[in-house]
Amino acid sequence: MADPTLQDYKNDVPNAWCPGCGNFGILQVLQKALVTLGLPPERVLLCSGIGQAPKIVHYLNCNAFDGLHGREVASAQAAKIVADDLTVIIHSGDGGAYGEGGNHFLHAMRRNVDVTHVVHDNHIYGLTKGQASPTTDQGQKVAVHPDGVAALPMNPLALAISQSCPFVAQSLSSQADHLLDVLCQAIRHPGFSYVNVLQPCVSWDPVHTYAYYQKHCYRLDTSHDPTDQAAALAVALAHDGRIPLGVLYRNDRPALRPVSEPGVGDLRECPDRPARLARVFDRYR
Amino acid sequence: MPKILMKGAEAIGEAAIRAGCLSYFGYPITPQSEVGEYMSRRLPEVGGVFVQAESEVAASQMIYGASGAGVRVMTTTSSPGFSLMAEAMSYIAASELPAVVVNIVRGGPGLGGILPSQGDYFQAVKGGGHGDYRCLVLAPATVQEFVECVMKAFPLAEKYLNPVLLIGDGMIAQMMEPVDFDAVKTEPQRDVEAWATTGCKDRPRNVVECLWLDPKLCEDFNFELIEKYKKMAAEDCYFEEYELDDQPEMVVVAYGTTSRIVRTAIEELRKDGYKLGMLRPITLFPFPFDRLRALSETAHVKAFSVIEMSQGQMIEDVRWAIRDKFPVGFFCRMGGIVPSPEEVIDFLKQEFVTRGLKGAKS
Numbered sequence: 001m002a003d004p005t006l007q008d009y010k011n012d013v014p015n016a017w018c019p020g021c022g023n024f025g026i027l028q029v030l031q032k033a034l035v036t037l038g039l040p041p042e043r044v045l046l047c048s049g050i051g052q053a054p055k056i057v058h059y060l061n062c063n064a065f066d067g068l069h070g071r072e073v074a075s076a077q078a079a080k081i082v083a084d085d086l087t088v089i090i091h092s093g094d095g096g097a098y099g100e101g102g103n104h105f106l107h108a109m110r111r112n113v114d115v116t117h118v119v120h121d122n123h124i125y126g127l128t129k130g131q132a133s134p135t136t137d138q139g140q141k142v143a144v145h146p147d148g149v150a151a152l153p154m155n156p157l158a159l160a161i162s163q164s165c166p167f168v169a170q171s172l173s174s175q176a177d178h179l180l181d182v183l184c185q186a187i188r189h190p191g192f193s194y195v196n197v198l199q200p201c202v203s204w205d206p207v208h209t210y211a212y213y214q215k216h217c218y219r220l221d222t223s224h225d226p227t228d229q230a231a232a233l234a235v236a237l238a239h240d241g242r243i244p245l246g247v248l249y250r251n252d253r254p255a256l257r258p259v260s261e262p263g264v265g266d267l268r269e270c271p272d273r274p275a276r277l278a279r280v281f282d283r284y285r
Numbered sequence: 286m287p288k289i290l291m292k293g294a295e296a297i298g299e300a301a302i303r304a305g306c307l308s309y310f311g312y313p314i315t316p317q318s319e320v321g322e323y324m325s326r327r328l329p330e331v332g333g334v335f336v337q338a339e340s341e342v343a344a345s346q347m348i349y350g351a352s353g354a355g356v357r358v359m360t361t362t363s364s365p366g367f368s369l370m371a372e373a374m375s376y377i378a379a380s381e382l383p384a385v386v387v388n389i390v391r392g393g394p395g396l397g398g399i400l401p402s403q404g405d406y407f408q409a410v411k412g413g414g415h416g417d418y419r420c421l422v423l424a425p426a427t428v429q430e431f432v433e434c435v436m437k438a439f440p441l442a443e444k445y446l447n448p449v450l451l452i453g454d455g456m457i458a459q460m461m462e463p464v465d466f467d468a469v470k471t472e473p474q475r476d477v478e479a480w481a482t483t484g485c486k487d488r489p490r491n492v493v494e495c496l497w498l499d500p501k502l503c504e505d506f507n508f509e510l511i512e513k514y515k516k517m518a519a520e521d522c523y524f525e526e527y528e529l530d531d532q533p534e535m536v537v538v539a540y541g542t543t544s545r546i547v548r549t550a551i552e553e554l555r556k557d558g559y560k561l562g563m564l565r566p567i568t569l570f571p572f573p574f575d576r577l578r579a580l581s582e583t584a585h586v587k588a589f590s591v592i593e594m595s596q597g598q599m600i601e602d603v604r605w606a607i608r609d610k611f612p613v614g615f616f617c618r619m620g621g622i623v624p625s626p627e628e629v630i631d632f633l634k635q636e637f638v639t640r641g642l643k644g645a646k647s
Contacts (some may be wrong), residue, residue, distance in 0.1 A: 050365075050396065068365075068396075070340070100312075100340040128313035131321070132337060144313070144325040144337050 022199025025173035047076035051093035053120030070101020130204035167193035220246030294319035300435035307333030310347035316455035345373030355481025375414030379495035383442030392621035400621025401454035406598035428462035518571035528562035577606035590614035
């Protein structure tokens with residue numbers, strides 16, 4: 001079989017993002033990453049929920065599951081558990097991943113199913129036109145917080161590292177080379193991998209612009225040891241106004257695999273499935 | 286105060302504030318995010334509190350907690366969000382707390398669309414959450430009526446210690462119409478000392494709970510709920526009759542946005558001599574069963590029709606009301622499409638033929 005090409009992932013679904021949206025950069029890099037990893041579209045399942053970011057699953061020609069706001073994190077783990085040959089990648093926004101789906105995010109890190117969770121973090125609710133998200137800055141004035149957001153923004157990187165999430169990285173939608181490298185590492189990682197991708201919202205967030213990120217982001221260099229959890233946490237918690245890009249933390253916790261009952265194998269391709277399942281059930285009689 | 290032009294979603298927020306609701310918890314969802322935006326701006330001006338929750342699950346649990354603490358409280362959402370609140374609705378009803386919830390219904394099932402629909406009728410009037418409970422359900426048809434219903438919803442919720450649910454759709458929430466806030470007077474909040482968690486100095490403590498491990502006690506509570514719902518039916522069932530006073534042959538039943546289209550259709554058909562009128566339920570629970578049944582027992586009424594923006598949900602209540610004395614004609618548009626007056630007129634004309642009515646000849 002020929003290696004997959006970018007052409008294989010192209011489709012003609014009309015794009016509904018605003019011109020200049022950070023999501024375009026993520027879409028392009030995601031396609032490149034899948035091709036770079038030699039993954040044919042039929043082996044890739046993209047899962048998403050509701051928001052601007054989740055629309056991405058419609059713009060690539062591969063398997064797609066567009067479920068509920070934030071809950072796609074749970075659905076995606078189940079898909080991977082029953083179909084281990086699929087590469088499962090979740091695309092959520094900051095609202096879905098950290099708000100509505102916060103509980104699922106937390107437990108996905110614990111459970112460690114081999115899926116990749118890419119969070120398009122634009123610090124705002126784009127789809128519903130500009131309300132505060134869980135990562136909007138404290139004090140930032142937005143649609144439903146005319147006097148500024150009172151709550152502290154979530155620190156999802158520190159949260160993930162503190163929970164020993166197997167792979168924690170951050171990148172920026174406008175730095176294609178960096179994002180490609182990080183996404184490829186995340187997808188390859190044999191366990192739950194999480195990438196927070198910062199992206200400007202050109203329509204609803206005048207604060208976190210391309211220029212803002214250009215000014216505040218820095219790339220982690222070889223002096224950072226991503227296997228050092230305490231060091232990673234220190235980077236994530238540093239209140240120095242600088243935003244780290246790169247793999248902050250990773251560990252080699254074994255991923256959760258489907259329980260392999262001897263003789264059962266892949267349930268979908270098993271010709272005498274009822275008989276084999278009966279043998280399993282017999283053991284519990 | 287003179288009438289002012291106001292968007293439905295904002296009028297809902299203002300009506301709640303004028304009813305003394307100074308606490309709002311919500312989560313953005315189209316087509317009603319403007320309620321939250323309005324409340325976030327207005328509530329601080331009047332000393333109220335606004336919280337954007339992390340999800341509809343959280344928002345609904347917040348109104349549960351705030352209501353338990355004895356204040357007037359409201360949340361607003363749209364269909365997928367209301368599904369997430371279904372759990373809290375059951376608990377609020379079971380804990381006998383007052384709360385006002387607005388569902389601006391959109392096309393479904395699932396994520397569906399964002400345009401007007403009435404697909405949540407069953408969810409609103411038959412339950413939605415688990416267990417035997419009912420919400421008192423109001424279905425206003427204009428922005429003005431929405432204002433009046435919101436202002437009445439708080440005292441109703443307190444009268445019955447039960448959630449009051451208002452349902453509308455994007456047409457009403459997103460449309461601007463003239464409103465007069467002085468046209469309706471709200472009642473001040475009743476004494477909450479008997480049930481609210483407002484401290485227990487010099488009185489026994491109040492506990493908000495809904496667990497009865499003794500089945501006898503749980504059954505007793507369910508019997509109490511039956512009495513409560515009977516009382517709602519006896520004292521707070523509201524509907525409007527349109528052109529029903531000159532011996533119509535046909536009664537059309539429609540609510541909310543659909544009733545506005547039906548009103549136009551009836552107006553046109555009556556010019557051509559068709560004798561028909563409309564019964565428009567304003568409360569969907571309690572439903573005007575008795576009035577519909579009385580109409581079905583008159584000598585002149587020979588047919589009923591139901592128009593909905595759903596697959597046929599309210600029609601089940603209409604059929605039950607008239608004990609299937611006549612076949613009930615049914616027309617619907619769904620998924621965000623509002624029926625046009627022309628297609629409703631064509632349907633009703635055909636019904637006059639199908640049911641063998643005199644129609645234009647009368």
